[in-house]
Amino acid sequence: MSAPIKYVYEFAEGGRDMAALLGGKGAGLAEMTRLGLPVPPGFTVTTEACKVYLATGEEPDELGVEAAQSLAGLERAMGRTLGAPDDPLLVSVRSGARYSMPGMMETILDIGLGDQSVTGLAKASGQERFAWDSYRRLIQMFGRTVMGVNGDLFEQAIAARKSRRAVATDHELDISELVRLTEEFKDIIRKETGGEFPQDPAEQLARAIRAVFDSWNGERARIYRHREHISEDLGTAVNVQAMVFGNLGSDSGTGVAFTRDPATGESGMYGDYLPDAQGEDVVAGVRNALPLSELKVLAPRTYVELGDHLRTLEGHYRDLCDVEFTVERGKLWILQTRVGKRTAEAAFRIAHDLRGDGTITADEALMRVDGAELTRLMFPRFETRPTDVPLAHGVPASPGAAVGVAVFDSAEAVRRAATGEHTVLVRRETTPDDLPGMIAAQAVLTSRGGKTSHAAVVARGMGKVCVCGAEALTVDTVARRFTTASGVVVDEGDTISVDGTAGTVHSGALPLTASDVGRALETGTSTGPVTEAVLGALAHADSVRRLGVRANADTPEDAARARALGAQGIGLCRTEHMFLGERRALVEAMILARDDTARDAALAALLPLQREDFTSILTAMDGLPVTIRLLDPPLHEFLPDRTELAVRLASTVDPDPHERELLHAVERMQEQNPMLGLRGVRLGLAVPGLMAMQVRAVAEAVISRLGAGGCPHAEIMVPLVGTVEELRLARAEAERVLDEVAAETGTTLDCPIGTMIELPRAALTAGRIAEAADFFSFGTNDLTQTTWGLSRDDAEASFFPLYLEKGVFGVSPFESIDQEGVGRLVELAVEAGRDVNPRLETGVCGEHGGDPDSIHFFHGAGLDYVSCSPFRIPAARLEAGRAAV
Ligand code: PEP
Ligand code: MG
Numbered sequence: 001m002s003a004p005i006k007y008v009y010e011f012a013e014g015g016r017d018m019a020a021l022l023g024g025k026g027a028g029l030a031e032m033t034r035l036g037l038p039v040p041p042g043f044t045v046t047t048e049a050c051k052v053y054l055a056t057g058e059e060p061d062e063l064g065v066e067a068a069q070s071l072a073g074l075e076r077a078m079g080r081t082l083g084a085p086d087d088p089l090l091v092s093v094r095s096g097a098r099y100s101m102p103g104m105m106e107t108i109l110d111i112g113l114g115d116q117s118v119t120g121l122a123k124a125s126g127q128e129r130f131a132w133d134s135y136r137r138l139i140q141m142f143g144r145t146v147m148g149v150n151g152d153l154f155e156q157a158i159a160a161r162k163s164r165r166a167v168a169t170d171h172e173l174d175i176s177e178l179v180r181l182t183e184e185f186k187d188i189i190r191k192e193t194g195g196e197f198p199q200d201p202a203e204q205l206a207r208a209i210r211a212v213f214d215s216w217n218g219e220r221a222r223i224y225r226h227r228e229h230i231s232e233d234l235g236t237a238v239n240v241q242a243m244v245f246g247n248l249g250s251d252s253g254t255g256v257a258f259t260r261d262p263a264t265g266e267s268g269m270y271g272d273y274l275p276d277a278q279g280e281d282v283v284a285g286v287r288n289a290l291p292l293s294e295l296k297v298l299a300p301r302t303y304v305e306l307g308d309h310l311r312t313l314e315g316h317y318r319d320l321c322d323v324e325f326t327v328e329r330g331k332l333w334i335l336q337t338r339v340g341k342r343t344a345e346a347a348f349r350i351a352h353d354l355r356g357d358g359t360i361t362a363d364e365a366l367m368r369v370d371g372a373e374l375t376r377l378m379f380p381r382f383e384t385r386p387t388d389v390p391l392a393h394g395v396p397a398s399p400g401a402a403v404g405v406a407v408f409d410s411a412e413a414v415r416r417a418a419t420g421e422h423t424v425l426v427r428r429e430t431t432p433d434d435l436p437g438m439i440a441a442q443a444v445l446t447s448r449g450g451k452t453s454h455a456a457v458v459a460r461g462m463g464k465v466c467v468c469g470a471e472a473l474t475v476d477t478v479a480r481r482f483t484t485a486s487g488v489v490v491d492e493g494d495t496i497s498v499d500g501t502a503g504t505v506h507s508g509a510l511p512l513t514a515s516d517v518g519r520a521l522e523t524g525t526s527t528g529p530v531t532e533a534v535l536g537a538l539a540h541a542d543s544v545r546r547l548g549v550r551a552n553a554d555t556p557e558d559a560a561r562a563r564a565l566g567a568q569g570i571g572l573c574r575t576e577h578m579f580l581g582e583r584r585a586l587v588e589a590m591i592l593a594r595d596d597t598a599r600d601a602a603l604a605a606l607l608p609l610q611r612e613d614f615t616s617i618l619t620a621m622d623g624l625p626v627t628i629r630l631l632d633p634p635l636h637e638f639l640p641d642r643t644e645l646a647v648r649l650a651s652t653v654d655p656d657p658h659e660r661e662l663l664h665a666v667e668r669m670q671e672q673n674p675m676l677g678l679r680g681v682r683l684g685l686a687v688p689g690l691m692a693m694q695v696r697a698v699a700e701a702v703i704s705r706l707g708a709g710g711c712p713h714a715e716i717m718v719p720l721v722g723t724v725e726e727l728r729l730a731r732a733e734a735e736r737v738l739d740e741v742a743a744e745t746g747t748t749l750d751c752p753i754g755t756m757i758e759l760p761r762a763a764l765t766a767g768r769i770a771e772a773a774d775f776f777s778f779g780t781n782d783l784t785q786t787t788w789g790l791s792r793d794d795a796e797a798s799f800f801p802l803y804l805e806k807g808v809f810g811v812s813p814f815e816s817i818d819q820e821g822v823g824r825l826v827e828l829a830v831e832a833g834r835d836v837n838p839r840l841e842t843g844v845c846g847e848h849g850g851d852p853d854s855i856h857f858f859h860g861a862g863l864d865y866v867s868c869s870p871f872r873i874p875a876a877r878l879e880a881g882r883a884a885v
Contacts, residue, residue: 007049008066010073011042016317021046023237025096028337035316037309037334041077042091042241043070045209047098050235053213064206071205071240078242083201087124088117090134090243093208095215097236100338103432103454104224105236106145106215108208109278110138110243114199118182130248132178133170137278139185139197142204146211149192157184205240212238220432227439229810244333246326247278251299254279257292257306258322259314262342263396265349265530269307271322272450273298279324279335288469289450302332313337318359319368320350343399344373345530352533362540363885369537370882371852371875376400377534378521378871380512382499388506391484391496394445394470396503397456402443402465403497403509406490408480410437417441424498426482428475429468430455438464443498445505447473447482465500473505521874522564538566538874541881547858548865549876550625552845554578559620562870566877569625569713570617571777571867572845575694576633578613579606587638592665596688603693610697611704618705618712625713627777627845627867629756630684630694630730632719634674642666675782675791680720680758681730695734699741699749706747714751717777721755724768731772754841757829758782766829770836777867778826780846780854784813787822814847817854827861843867852879859883 014022014030022030026044033039045067052060075081080089090112095105113121113135122131144151158170161177161184173181189197198204215221216236225232246254257271272289275298296303306325309332313321322340326333342350347369355365382401404422407413410433413425417440425441427434429448438444438458443465446455450469459466472485480492490496490507497510520531521538550571551562559570579587586605593599618626645663649655671677684691698714705712718730731753742749754775757763763783766776785792792814803809817823826844833840843865848854850868855876858866860883868876 004062005048005060006066007046007060007063008070009044009046010070011039011044014044019098020234021048021237023047023096023098023239024100024338025094025336026237026239029239029241031316032313032334032337035312037312038332040242040244040333040335041074042239043067043074044096045238045240047235047237050213050216050237051233053210054216054235059210059213067205067209067240068202074240074242082205083112083114083117084120085116086120088112088120088201090121091205092239092241092243093205093212094239094241095212095236096239097216097230098234099228099230100341101221101224101228101230102458104215104221104435105218106212107280108138108141108145108211109280110134110141111204111208112201113138114201116199117201125245125248127248129175129178130245132175132182133247134245136178136182136185139182139189142197142208143185143189143192145215146207147189147193147195147197149189153188153192154185157181157188209238209240212236220435223435223439226804226807232807241335244326244328244331244335245278246274246328247276248329250276251330252276252326252328253295253298254324254326255289255292255295256322256324257310258320258340259310260320260346260350262320262322262340262346263399265320265342265346265353265533267353269310279326288448288471299327299330302327302330305332309334318354318364320346344369344376345399347373348377348533348537349529352529352536355536363544366537366540366544366878366881366885369878371855371872371879374517374534374537374875374878375872377517377530378515378874380518381501381515382497382506382510383513384499384502384506384510388510390499390504390506391488391490392470392472392505394447394467394473394503394505395450395456396499396501397453397468398444398459398464398466399501400443400465401497401499401501401510401512403495403512404442405493406445406482406496407437407441408475408477408492410434410440412492413437413440424496426473426475427455427477429453430458443500444468445470445473445496445498447471447475459500465498467498467500467503467505470503470505521566522561534874538877538881541878542566543881544884545877545880546884547855547863547880548843549873549880550627550843550845550865550867551870551873552849552867553617553870556616556620558870559617559626562873563621563624565870565873567624567870567873568865569627570621571627571843571849571865572717573617573626573628575610575613575629575631576637578610579631579638583609584638587635588662590687590690591635591639591669592661599687599689603689607693607697607700610694611700614698614701614714615704618701618714619708619710621713622705623711623713625715627715627717627754627775627843628694628698629717629719630681630691632680632683634669634671634677634679635683635687636666636669636671636674639666639669642670675785675793680756681718681726682720684718684730684733685726691730691733692737695737696741698751699738702749702751703741703745703747715775716751716753717775718753718755719779720758720782721769722759722761723765724772727755727769727772752841756782756845757826758786760787760825763825763829767832767836770833770840773833773837773840775841775843776829776833778829778842778844778846778863780817780822780826780844780848781814783825783846784818784822784848787825788813788818790814816851817848817857819857823857823861826858826863830862841865850876855879856883 011033016031019027022044082089092109094107118135122128140154143149246252253275255273261270271292273295274289320340324336351365351368354360404424407423413423423441424443425437426445446468455468474483497506526532550569551567552572553559554573554577590602702712752774754773756779758779842863845867849866850872
């Protein structure tokens, strides 16, 4: 018989490995309890209980009994009873999913207070004002979160009372005002819901737990999960914990501390502290916190104790940890810990430092960073001059440089982003409701809050530039403008530049300069701790990866850049890019040629140009493979637009006969579905001499490089093959030309000939195709297009947003490989191809070659290399290394 499912775990029963069941927060509380850290006692309702509730609309039957038992244990540990009239135990009820979703779900504090126990709390704490303030907070939070009352109504009641008393802050409302406010809040609930605020503590607790379950499906949480690719089915755990109070006077307070600086990765205790306040005040950034170092002055013993606990945690988790803590009348309590979020810079530096001091292995260090973070570090920074006076300074909360127009609410950021405009979301402080705007904007700027405020935490997680706590700015969201200390006004729509590394805001668009990391990657020399960490991680990735990394490049400049960034050759040189500009006229002549002589003349004119192209690319990639793809796109792409040409001809009295001919050619070549038409290998077979000219150009370039003492490795790639017969024909023609050039020059030419796999039929008949191929390169852009029947040029603009929203795709299949469909074809083709030709080389050169998740898939599928744009090469090297450990 299997053991009955357990829905509630006391903190002492759990542990760090139980995050799936207890959520990240519950697992952390359990682990700290085991480590003997001062954690207020409590228990966790599991994610399984939440899943049952979400599926059936009812809590599992056993939950009530188990929660009551754990509550009794908690009451025994604290020596007090929940909501007892004389000296009540109060609890907090907090969400805690497996993956951190900061501020996206609900929390209810001070559960247990009622009309009687509020007096008991006042007596027991000796602080009547505190007791009433806690009670009104409970009614407000419970009313909004559990009973669904519009939160603005409570805020309006507070504002009205403050203005009647002519005071500016909640703190200045005296006891009698708070007592009246409490009654007013109860009236609001009555009026809005027809029900009463429940006085029974057990009912409060049960309803609060249910509200947290419900908040899993709240809009904010759903948006966040979607963006962070967190599964919808995980559910949240709920942590019920004895309340401790940071708002009991000057010897109390609350804060957030990190074992290292989460922005720079520098080691040393770091964080914010807010005296005489509740935890939520820090995270919400409603009052500007003090740097943690101030705690050393205010409460030296507590500071030392906190430092000890942080060291214990970092040693235990072997990573940067952060904690939320509260000091209640001099006694330190740790309320939460987790492996802390960090910027990309900090991620590399911390991994490097921990590896350096032997805390983690080189493989572990590699797994602590990723390609997306590396790419972010390669972004440019502002080029500031001494004369650039910032509009304001704030806290550098999330690094990077961004330019955009100022917008003052989330909706406006979303609206402008839809038209492609870059924006900076400016708020006094952000709340979870601002999330869509934060996603849409290039940067976030706030006038309040520290590095641990909502804006800072969320922006850092997203890799978005953020400056917060720019106190000199007066942000007026109604007039939609902000004013600086010196009176400069920035209205909505004005361009500003936000420097998240320096913590400054500038008017206008500042010029950008390359990042240190970008430069270090190209030169291979480090200029500081971050670049050293990046180069260290890449060196290790290179030493363990199995996948080669090549570049998609078709100019010598791109080839050189790619090589400097670590490319091991070119996986795709698109020759059509060489047929544009002035050469268009020659291509036009080739297409319009009336006979072989005219066509041959056009091709002969193109030949030396192509040879020069290939020679310079082979020079830049000397010693490394260069895969040259024969001309691929529909020929009409090289001709003028049909409508424009027709209009021009119709409006000319004496039309140019050449233009008339051109129009006929354009009309002749017009296709309904050019992507499925005369392109790829079909073109090479249909246009006499075209393929021969390109192959000859490659062969002559190789000969010329050999003559110059170089070491050229050209490979010829045939695009869009659907059947082995096409490849056989193309191969025969290519070999004929190669032999011809070899004979003419008395050299031997070793030039592999392979094909792209871009059509489902090619993948399904890969065993046959491999008979005629030295290599396969998966063109996953076209393979995705043809497998899904989705136009790669149109689909993303039309129904993709809807599909993403409805979850048909988690991510666009053009961005990250569709593993079970397109990916399956890749696997089948690799297997079948290798069966026939064990020496077959396989790579991928579609956009997916630079996408981190896809790279892991291609590693698993056994490909030999990935090929991607030059700027994605470092991230691809890193991910290929991560895939291998
Ligand atoms: C592909 O289809 O994946 C590919 C690399 O070729 P192109 O993008 O040039 O069609
Ligand atoms: Mg293609």
